[in-house]
Amino acid sequence: MIENYNFNIDKIPNLSQEEKSIRKKNLDIFFQSGFPNKKLEDWKFTDLNSLISKNFQKLTNIEKFNIDKKLELLNNFQHNYVYLINGKMNSYNFNYEEKNKIIIDNFNNSNRNVNKPLNSLNFLNDALAIDGFYLEIKENYKLKKPLIIYNFFSNNLKDVIISNKNSIKINKGSSVDLIEYSLDDSNNCFIKNTNEQINLDEGSNLNYFVLQGSKSNNFFYKYIKSKLKKNSNFNNYILTSGLKFNKIEFDIELNDDNSNCEIYSALSLTENAHQEIKTLIAHNSPYCRSYQVIKSVLNDQSKGVYQGKIYVKNQAQKTNAYQLSKTLILNDKSEFNAKPELEIYADDVKCSHGSTSGSIDENSIYYLMTRGISEIDAKKLLIKGFLADFLEKVKNQEIKMLFEENLERQVNGS
Amino acid sequence: MKNQNLNINQEYKYGFTTDIESIKAPKGLSEESIKFISNIKKEPSWMLDWRLKAFKRLKTLKEPNWQKPKYPKIDYQDLYYYSAPKSSSNKPKSLDEIDPKIIETYKKLGIPLVEQQRLNGIAVDAVFDSVSVATTFKEELTKKGIIFCSISEAIQKHPELVKKYIGSVIPLSDHYFATLNSAVFTDGSFVYIPPNTRCPMELSTYFRINASETGQFERTLIIADKGSYVSYLEGCTAPMRDENQLHAANVELIALDDAEIKYSTVQNWYPGDKDGVGGIYNFVTKRGICKGKNSKISWTQVETGSAITWKYPSCILQGDNSVGEFYSIAITNNHQKADTGTKMIHLGKNTKSKIISKGISAGFADNTYRGLVDINEKATNSRNYTQCDSLLMGNKCGAHTVPYIKNKNSTSTIEHEATTTKINEEQLYYCNQRGLDQEEAVSLIVNGFCKEVLQQLPMEFAVEAQKLVAISLEGSVG
Numbered sequence: 051m052i053e054n055y056n057f058n059i060d061k062i063p064n065l066s067q068e069e070k071s072i073r074k075k076n077l078d079i080f081f082q083s084g085f086p087n088k089k090l091e092d093w094k095f096t097d098l099n100s101l102i103s104k105n106f107q108k109l110t111n112i113e114k115f116n117i118d119k120k121l122e123l124l125n126n127f128q129h130n131y132v133y134l135i136n137g138k139m140n141s142y143n144f145n146y147e148e149k150n151k152i153i154i155d156n157f158n159n160s161n162r163n164v165n166k167p168l169n170s171l172n173f174l175n176d177a178l179a180i181d182g183f184y185l186e187i188k189e190n191y192k193l194k195k196p197l198i199i200y201n202f203f204s205n206n207l208k209d210v211i212i213s214n215k216n217s218i219k220i221n222k223g224s225s226v227d228l229i230e231y232s233l234d235d236s237n238n239c240f241i242k243n244t245n246e247q248i249n250l251d252e253g254s255n256l257n258y259f260v261l262q263g264s265k266s267n268n269f270f271y272k273y274i275k276s277k278l279k280k281n282s283n284f285n286n287y288i289l290t291s292g293l294k295f296n297k298i299e300f301d302i303e304l305n306d307d308n309s310n311c312e313i314y315s316a317l318s319l320t321e322n323a324h325q326e327i328k329t330l331i332a333h334n335s336p337y338c339r340s341y342q343v344i345k346s347v348l349n350d351q352s353k354g355v356y357q358g359k360i361y362v363k364n365q366a367q368k369t370n371a372y373q374l375s376k377t378l379i380l381n382d383k384s385e386f387n388a389k390p391e392l393e394i395y396a397d398d399v400k401c402s403h404g405s406t407s408g409s410i411d412e413n414s415i416y417y418l419m420t421r422g423i424s425e426i427d428a429k430k431l432l433i434k435g436f437l438a439d440f441l442e443k444v445k446n447q448e449i450k451m452l453f454e455e456n457l458e459r460q461v462n463g464s
Numbered sequence: 465m466k467n468q469n470l471n472i473n474q475e476y477k478y479g480f481t482t483d484i485e486s487i488k489a490p491k492g493l494s495e496e497s498i499k500f501i502s503n504i505k506k507e508p509s510w511m512l513d514w515r516l517k518a519f520k521r522l523k524t525l526k527e528p529n530w531q532k533p534k535y536p537k538i539d540y541q542d543l544y545y546y547s548a549p550k551s552s553s554n555k556p557k558s559l560d561e562i563d564p565k566i567i568e569t570y571k572k573l574g575i576p577l578v579e580q581q582r583l584n585g586i587a588v589d590a591v592f593d594s595v596s597v598a599t600t601f602k603e604e605l606t607k608k609g610i611i612f613c614s615i616s617e618a619i620q621k622h623p624e625l626v627k628k629y630i631g632s633v634i635p636l637s638d639h640y641f642a643t644l645n646s647a648v649f650t651d652g653s654f655v656y657i658p659p660n661t662r663c664p665m666e667l668s669t670y671f672r673i674n675a676s677e678t679g680q681f682e683r684t685l686i687i688a689d690k691g692s693y694v695s696y697l698e699g700c701t702a703p704m705r706d707e708n709q710l711h712a713a714n715v716e717l718i719a720l721d722d723a724e725i726k727y728s729t730v731q732n733w734y735p736g737d738k739d740g741v742g743g744i745y746n747f748v749t750k751r752g753i754c755k756g757k758n759s760k761i762s763w764t765q766v767e768t769g770s771a772i773t774w775k776y777p778s779c780i781l782q783g784d785n786s787v788g789e790f791y792s793i794a795i796t797n798n799h800q801k802a803d804t805g806t807k808m809i810h811l812g813k814n815t816k817s818k819i820i821s822k823g824i825s826a827g828f829a830d831n832t833y834r835g836l837v838d839i840n841e842k843a844t845n846s847r848n849y850t851q852c853d854s855l856l857m858g859n860k861c862g863a864h865t866v867p868y869i870k871n872k873n874s875t876s877t878i879e880h881e882a883t884t885t886k887i888n889e890e891q892l893y894y895c896n897q898r899g900l901d902q903e904e905a906v907s908l909i910v911n912g913f914c915k916e917v918l919q920q921l922p923m924e925f926a927v928e929a930q931k932l933v934a935i936s937l938e939g940s941v942g
Contacts, residue, residue, distance in 0.1 A: 091530070094868075095870075364859040364860065365859070367859070377871070379871060379873065379874040379876075380874055381874055382841055382844075382872070382873055382874050382875075383841075384872075384874070385870070385871065385872045386869075386870075386871045387868075387869065387870045387871075388867075388868075388869040388880075389866065389867065389868050389869070390865075390867060390869075390880070390882070391864070391865060391866045391867070392854075392863070392864060392865040392882060392884055393862065393864045394854070394856065394862060394863050394864065394884050395859065395860075395861070395862045396856070396859045397856035397857060397858055397859050397861075397886040398859075398886055399856075399884060399885070399886075400884075400885065401883070401884040401885075402881070402882060402883040402884070403865070403880075403881075403882050404879075404880060404881050404882075405867070405869055405878070405879075405880040406877070406878060406879050406880070407869070407871040407876075407877070407878045408871075408876065408877035408878065409874045409875055409877075
């Protein structure tokens, strides 16, 4: 298998001999199993190994790029930003904020502990990770403007795998609205393997929005490990339509009373797109709440997957946990797979899940058509309504508008 | 050396009263023991070949280990795969020798004395057997052309039917335990309902006279020909005395055009003691195929016994407009573990399936619902509705739901719902207020929780099952 890939640790800059040898060990572990395939329970519906061997030749971690383009920023939207190019931090700007409240650095300089690897992709990330960002918000500070993390990919990434690590720490009583915004300039095929850790201290809030700025033919995998303390809130809004392959894996620990976690996703997939959301939410303490709503609209030969797991420890009484996955299947070639799982060891809890999949309600289309709306428009209207209802939860009006625009574009298929 | 001598002596002491009783298959899993079983059952050569093929396949398979309940490794070479019925000197001579706890349960269930003896393998006097209901029923069935006998008898007398259908739903190579069963199965039931016949009564293993010693590798085959109907009952509400720890049965159902099979199970095998020592491993493969148009298979199960229950009665909905149903109650108390559910594979057009599963977990038990709903791209206009509810009593037990949902079709609809809760305090309070004690109140509420499934059981089963639900949860509240 090794000969199929061209992974070279010695060419990663600024590594000590010791780090190199640790990374080589991790690479060896990766080679024992290779990219995950359907035999693994966590990848039951996604055969990444065969997708990769079909789409890549001699995958490598070595990239040579020079960027001469001016950085592309979102207009008409006041924001702070961190700009990553091919996974590495290029620049940042916090002009709207008090300088001493924010720490921003390269991940490698931050001496952070890394997440414990769980699957072969995590091991590969540990072996090949180049860099990433480290962001810390100091106590009792609310960011005045949203922060956008730009993820820009240059156009010469042929058969490259980009591995990076990010870390976000929000201290006591602070809040952030964070938008991850991807821009893909690449014509060639690449893989991005990200490992991210998010720690929320007492009473802190993080609203994490994931948005896709342009269509992409590339493969994205992201593993997020998150630990929540007392009274903290972690809300996720995922709008990543337009990616060819995307798997986001959440591993969230609700470690203290009254912590709260929400995940909303609205995806409209076309062509042969494949997107998967996998969650593990561990309720380790009483009075915590988790809420997941996963909505997908599947067109053409696209495939949507939701694997969600709620784990409730025996002392986590008064837990309130909810999972819902709803899917509209518009084409017989598209496919939806779900595994909404509950593992519960405490009795005084409210845990439930629901999952539905089917086509658009004929009666609703008929109703709209009797009001003079054409069939195509009626369908679009219903699809938009189906996907958009999570927007109500978005408090920041500017972000809400940004999302609405993006959603509109998706539903209209551009 | 000393031990060996002792064994020989013992065999002399008990054995050799008749030829059959002294016969035991060589210990362990080998070609010899399979040939031995086949030989003793005077099976035709095709059957032996089939068994050997399964054995060959078994050698390449590994025991599955993805299930939630873990168990100590089973030494398959340390088992006897066939032993003739025990001589009467080995069996308990009267009910006084039986565990008083079991007798108490019988009283609560209202099981007659003769039946109690029968269940425990006490030699019942001949009078009881000759007047048994079974003989009368058998005549009536023969008149209608219904075949209801042991599978060994069917292999002899109806080889064409057995040959055609055995292994057609659960193939030889299916998985470890199914393959093991195919190689070494000892006995079980065979049912064939001829076209356009409605079986006039509920068939039950209990009525089959020689069914008392089917052993640990049971094999059942039920075929409902075009336009026929049969309702089959398996098991019994009363706890059974059983010495085999591993039970790996295979049950195959085949429904042809417009046929309907209703299969009800009540399982209450020994669950082990309060600390989880001992108890039966119930690893059963049950699968039905709706082969014909408009056919229907309905599984109903009440699982209260066994240390580990691991089974997924499934339906393959191949015929257009066919219907699959699964109703289940799984109750686990003390250290019992259950990993059960169903698979609904939709292949034909307009196929429908419904899953209602109720799991109740108390004490230190673990109860898992694991199920698959798979709608194929050709199964247009299909529908599935799934509801899994779990009830937890105390925070030492666990309730888990692991549904797999696959939809490859734009005209089909899948709905899945699951909830996990505890018994509502207000409901309990209300019952207590009206003079019910805690245990009665819990039993009432739990029975209400299970009502949708209990309703599916045949009348005579339903009443007993209700009592059983209450008894299984004894001592879990307080």
